[in-house]
Amino acid sequence: MPATKQQTTRQKTPYKPSPSAKHSKPAGGSKQDHVIIFDTTLRDGEQSPGFTLHTEEKIKMARQLERLNVDVIEAGFAIASQGDFDAIQAVSQTIRKPVICSLARALPKDIERAGDSLKYAKKKRIHTFIATSSIHVEKKLKLPREKVIELAVDAVKQALTYTNDVEFSCEDAGRTDWDYICAIVEAAIEAGATTVNIPDTVGYTTPQQYGECIAYVKKNVPNIEQAVISVHCHDDLGMAVANSLAGVVNGARQVECTINGIGERAGNCSLEEIVMALKTRKDFFGIESKVVTEEIFNTSRLLVSLTGMPVQANKAIVGANAFAHEAGIHQDGVLKERSTYEIMTSESVGWHGENIILGKHSGRHAFRDTLKRLGCRDMNATDFDAAFGAFMKLCDKKKKVYEDDIMAIIESTVADTLPRMYELQYINVTSGTETVPTATVRIGKGDEVLQDAGCGDGPVDAAYKTIERMLGVETTLLDYHLEAITGGKDALGRVTVRLDVDGRQAAGQGSDTDVIVASVRAFLNALNKIVTNPTHDNAKAGREP
Ligand code: KIV
Ligand code: ZN
Numbered sequence: 001m002p003a004t005k006q007q008t009t010r011q012k013t014p015y016k017p018s019p020s021a022k023h024s025k026p027a028g029g030s031k032q033d034h035v036i037i038f039d040t041t042l043r044d045g046e047q048s049p050g051f052t053l054h055t056e057e058k059i060k061m062a063r064q065l066e067r068l069n070v071d072v073i074e075a076g077f078a079i080a081s082q083g084d085f086d087a088i089q090a091v092s093q094t095i096r097k098p099v100i101c102s103l104a105r106a107l108p109k110d111i112e113r114a115g116d117s118l119k120y121a122k123k124k125r126i127h128t129f130i131a132t133s134s135i136h137v138e139k140k141l142k143l144p145r146e147k148v149i150e151l152a153v154d155a156v157k158q159a160l161t162y163t164n165d166v167e168f169s170c171e172d173a174g175r176t177d178w179d180y181i182c183a184i185v186e187a188a189i190e191a192g193a194t195t196v197n198i199p200d201t202v203g204y205t206t207p208q209q210y211g212e213c214i215a216y217v218k219k220n221v222p223n224i225e226q227a228v229i230s231v232h233c234h235d236d237l238g239m240a241v242a243n244s245l246a247g248v249v250n251g252a253r254q255v256e257c258t259i260n261g262i263g264e265r266a267g268n269c270s271l272e273e274i275v276m277a278l279k280t281r282k283d284f285f286g287i288e289s290k291v292v293t294e295e296i297f298n299t300s301r302l303l304v305s306l307t308g309m310p311v312q313a314n315k316a317i318v319g320a321n322a323f324a325h326e327a328g329i330h331q332d333g334v335l336k337e338r339s340t341y342e343i344m345t346s347e348s349v350g351w352h353g354e355n356i357i358l359g360k361h362s363g364r365h366a367f368r369d370t371l372k373r374l375g376c377r378d379m380n381a382t383d384f385d386a387a388f389g390a391f392m393k394l395c396d397k398k399k400k401v402y403e404d405d406i407m408a409i410i411e412s413t414v415a416d417t418l419p420r421m422y423e424l425q426y427i428n429v430t431s432g433t434e435t436v437p438t439a440t441v442r443i444g445k446g447d448e449v450l451q452d453a454g455c456g457d458g459p460v461d462a463a464y465k466t467i468e469r470m471l472g473v474e475t476t477l478l479d480y481h482l483e484a485i486t487g488g489k490d491a492l493g494r495v496t497v498r499l500d501v502d503g504r505q506a507a508g509q510g511s512d513t514d515v516i517v518a519s520v521r522a523f524l525n526a527l528n529k530i531v532t533n534p535t536h537d538n539a540k541a542g543r544e545p
Helices: 055-068 082-094 108-117 134-141 145-159 178-191 207-220 240-249 271-280 293-307 328-336 363-373 381-397 403-416 459-471 515-531
Strands: 036-039 072-077 099-105 124-131 166-171 195-200 228-233 254-257 422-432 435-445 448-455 476-484 493-501 504-512
Touching: 036 228, 036 271, 055 072, 055 082, 055 293, 072 082, 082 099, 082 108, 099 108, 099 145, 108 124, 108 145, 124 134, 124 145, 124 195, 134 145, 145 166, 145 178, 166 178, 166 228, 178 195, 178 207, 195 207, 195 240, 195 254, 207 228, 207 240, 228 240, 240 254, 240 271, 254 271, 271 293, 293 403, 363 381, 363 403, 381 403, 403 504, 422 459, 422 515, 435 459, 448 459, 459 515, 476 515, 493 515, 504 515
Parallel strands: 036 072, 036 254, 072 099, 099 124, 124 166, 166 195, 195 228, 228 254
Antiparallel strands: 422 435, 435 448, 476 493, 493 504
């Protein structure tokens, strides 16, 4: 039964925390001077269909999150798959500044796996959760409520044997009786939890109701000052950011969020929106995060390039139109005084509006400067040479090369540095009004060279069918998206595809001035991700095993 505003009295729960429960240091409580940004792009975000990332891609993303200066990176759900475990371990070995977090159900085997995955982390957190709403407790867990509290306490205690930083979440808190939330939260803190998270797992609450719930927890849990209250909201009704902000207003000091708001179903609270709301309206909220906001745009772009999932043009903060002024009256106002129609500057989120043009004579130095401005600072010499080579080739085909073209080159360089089994060597396609579309494709597979020809309903279909037959794979094309990167007839075309092979999904990207070549590159990029990541089953990744 959903909680209601009328609940004001605290009912006593039969559960009594064990007096032997180990206490850890208070984590700040309401004295916390900034809002902790807990990024879950690599865990809850990766639960979106087709968002599967390779370990190398997770490391790239984690590095950028470190530059963004998030406080906590939730890197995966260790027990869900070997791929998740490996990725958490690899991120733990690479990232030093943010806390690395591993998710676990309130079960001994999960906590053990989470603890092991964090072995190399400099700063580590175990995040354990159990469902608390009546519907989950009765229909999913089928356990008495006292037993649920007992499992939560045991999980927190076990997690404390690996780290002092333990977070406890009541899954589906948004539909849980508030007194029961208070009881389990009190017990978890008594057991040693340093962060207590109140998730709106199904995106059911409204800002006023969620804010009141957080205020209720703050007021009615006697030991609440020993922990940080965290909010974790899903966007099913489009209220995740508003709900999270309502939580902050009522005392929450950690927000769980994802880049571009990606996540299960309609997604999670968007990091860029919450951070910029706190910054732009500091007059109202009175507290901010420590995020380096100038890194927001690069982080958003990197995620798009890794997942192949574009953001809508009118998306707040990071959409292509977020800082565009189309109406004459607005343009006039902005030219006279920017603040007439702008509440924040594009520079403050790292978006540099102007699209600098490069050409054949720009040289390595100008190219390197552009890369730096676009946020690619840690490119090694091999990647740089590959990107510069691709840039020079593009200059031969295209008179003016824009920043967005360079981004596309970097995206393909990123894809090219991933482990791959298949490499496109040659493609020739014939199509037209009177011709049966036919493709001849040559693909390198290690030392082998495979070649075949086939026809299809169109040139892309002909190429894809030929590749499938040649490689002996059957794919389902879940998504195909073609866009022109910049204007002009010679524009680069970027193709994004989402493929499914036996329940394993991946997104792939390819760009070229020839859209058929771009389509084939995207197809092989996705296929390579699937075949070189056999331990990563999308059906399992990030989900309960
Ligand atoms: O939405 C949710 O409840 C979660 C928990 C695991 C925190 O993602
Ligand atoms: Zn969630």
